[in-house]
Amino acid sequence: MEEDNKQQEPNDASKFIKIKKFPFIMGIFLLIFLTAGITTIALTFGNEKVQSIAPNVGNQREEFSKLYSTYDTLKKQYYKDVEDSTLLNGAINGMVQSLDDPYSDYMTEKEAGNFHQSISSSFEGIGAEIQEQDSKIMIVSPIKGSPSEKAGIKPNDIILSVNGKSLQGMSSTEAVTHIRGKKGTKVDLMISRGSGSDPIKVTIVRDTIPIETVYAEMLPDGIAKVQVTSFSENTEKELRTALEKMKQEGMKGLVLDLRGNPGGLLDQATKIASMFVPKGEVILQVEDRTGKKETFKSENNGEFKAPLVVLIDKGSASASEIVAAAVSEAADVQLIGEKSFGKGTVQTAQDFKDGSNFKYTAAKWLTPKGNWIHKKGIKPDIGVSLPAYANLPYISPDKELKVSTSSAEVKAAEEMLKAAGYNPGNTDSFYDQKTKSAVQKFQEDNKLEVTGTIKGETTIKLMGTLREKILKNDTQMKKAVEVLKNEVK
Numbered sequence: 240m241e242e243d244n245k246q247q248e249p250n251d252a253s254k255f256i257k258i259k260k261f262p263f264i265m266g267i268f269l270l271i272f273l274t275a276g277i278t279t280i281a282l283t284f285g286n287e288k289v290q291s292i293a294p295n296v297g298n299q300r301e302e303f304s305k306l307y308s309t310y311d312t313l314k315k316q317y318y319k320d321v322e323d324s325t326l327l328n329g330a331i332n333g334m335v336q337s338l339d340d341p342y343s344d345y346m347t348e349k350e351a352g353n354f355h356q357s358i359s360s361s362f363e364g365i366g367a368e369i370q371e372q373d374s375k376i377m378i379v380s381p382i383k384g385s386p387s388e389k390a391g392i393k394p395n396d397i398i399l400s401v402n403g404k405s406l407q408g409m410s411s412t413e414a415v416t417h418i419r420g421k422k423g424t425k426v427d428l429m430i431s432r433g434s435g436s437d438p439i440k441v442t443i444v445r446d447t448i449p450i451e452t453v454y455a456e457m458l459p460d461g462i463a464k465v466q467v468t469s470f471s472e473n474t475e476k477e478l479r480t481a482l483e484k485m486k487q488e489g490m491k492g493l494v495l496d497l498r499g500n501p502g503g504l505l506d507q508a509t510k511i512a513s514m515f516v517p518k519g520e521v522i523l524q525v526e527d528r529t530g531k532k533e534t535f536k537s538e539n540n541g542e543f544k545a546p547l548v549v550l551i552d553k554g555s556a557s558a559s560e561i562v563a564a565a566v567s568e569a570a571d572v573q574l575i576g577e578k579s580f581g582k583g584t585v586q587t588a589q590d591f592k593d594g595s596n597f598k599y600t601a602a603k604w605l606t607p608k609g610n611w612i613h614k615k616g617i618k619p620d621i622g623v624s625l626p627a628y629a630n631l632p633y634i635s636p637d638k639e640l641k642v643s644t645s646s647a648e649v650k651a652a653e654e655m656l657k658a659a660g661y662n663p664g665n666t667d668s669f670y671d672q673k674t675k676s677a678v679q680k681f682q683e684d685n686k687l688e689v690t691g692t693i694k695g696e697t698t699i700k701l702m703g704t705l706r707e708k709i710l711k712n713d714t715q716m717k718k719a720v721e722v723l724k725n726e727v728k
Contacts, residue, residue, distance in 0.1 A: 335597055345596075347595050363445055365418060366385020368381075369414060371410050376414045391441070391633030398429070425443065436632060450471045451477070454468070457489070461727065465482065468499065469502065470500075470558045471503050474511065496549075497550060497563055498552040508561045521537075524605040526604070547566070548574075549566055550574075554580065556579065560579050560583075564607065578616040579616040581617075582613065584600045585602040628709070631658075634651055637694075650666055653668075656674070656701070659704045678692065
């Protein structure tokens with residue numbers, strides 16, 4: 240989930256499915272999330288009300304005797320008064336956590352409110368999809384144009400703490416309550432990126448995160464690029480509008496960009512897949528614990544005729560993987576990029592009468608050909624990585640790098656300078672006179688105060704320059720366009 244850990248998991252049996260989104264670049268990196276609660280990439284179904292399991296007096300179930308005994312003892316003998324709700328919430332939360340499933344979660348009334356808000360048109364937060372993994376809170380993907388993306392947050396970053404409070408052992412739902420907040424307020428995240436790197440402090444100013452999910456532009460030679468960043472309530476309508484616009488502008492072929500897409504609503508994923516998969520072909524299968532399968536088929540009316548290729552990466556999860564697998568296996572569409580995240584389970588969400596909520600994994604979903612991609616991901620037909628400099632770590636603008644400094648941040652800065660066309664000498668983690676000269680030249684060219692040190696505006700400008708370079712040298716998009724041109728008549 241996230242601050243937006245729950246990106247879209249509505250309460251309607253057929254409309255629940257969650258999934259993830261695009262590491263696009265560190266470039267993204269001056270941009271972030273916690274999507275009003277973008278959920279931990281779950282496929283979600285169900286909106287039943289949960290009935291109390293408390294037995295009637297005289298009809299107690301023996302298996303609950305320890306639970307009742309513990310409850311009574313704590314209520315009567317604990318050294319201070321404890322609220323009934325605290326004990327009950329703890330008991331339920333403990334049962335759900337015992338499943339050791341990052342996609343099963345109990346939410347208090349407040350947390351459930353954040354969960355349901357995530358399907359609205361906007362929310363206030365940092366704009367990032369998160370999930371719990373191995374008792375840690377991991378970024379699935381920052382939201383396009385969000386504060387988290389601008390700050391350089393990337394997929395697979397681990398959030399160690401929020402404003403000094405450790406998130407170790409928290410569920411993604413609980414973590415969201417600490418990460419999200421009112422527009423204009425600041426939040427300090429301590430981020431771990433990679434096994435050998437030092438923790439990074441990232442300060443983010445929360446903002447309103449609009450849930451705009453489709454971005455379209457016309458490239459040369461009639462190639463349309465349409466990026467779908469998540470699957471929310473209006474994504475299908477947004478996509479149809481975008482495709483109609485591209486058609487009017489002379490679209491001859493389409494690149495559907497699902498990189499960094501963490502997912503969203505199941506009904507949106509199936510409707511969008513139906514736009515590209517022949518009518519009657521299988522889009523996905525959902526299999527319950529007994530092995531019973533429900534099959535979802537395309538309802539395509541044949542409106543889309545142009546050649547298509549689809550971009551995926553390690554931030555593409557759940558619902559976006561459903562679409563990618565559907566077009567690949569049922570429509571022979573080529574997938575380009577990197578292996579996807581690998582989220583192949585389905586969650587059911589249920590509400591308690593007091594407004595609290597819990598979701599649990601109820602099934603797994605399979606591709607049209609019956610493949611289960613959970614923890615495996617989908618391998619693209621054509622593997623293409625972004626340039627190495629797209630994966631450089633974030634540098635905090637608050638940290639000063641100067642002559643004689645030696646650190647991982649210095650090495651990252653040297654790599655950024657080199658990628659931007661400046662010669663820092665050896666990229667050896669040591670800030671020497673050669674590095675200083677390169678920084679001074681960078682500052683002169685960008686009309687910054689010439690100090691020879693990297694801090695504040697210089698750091699921000701350096702990362703922004705790199706982001707622009709990454710966007711211009713999007714190797715995955717270039718390959719997609721190349722492939723598509725060969726198919727366009």
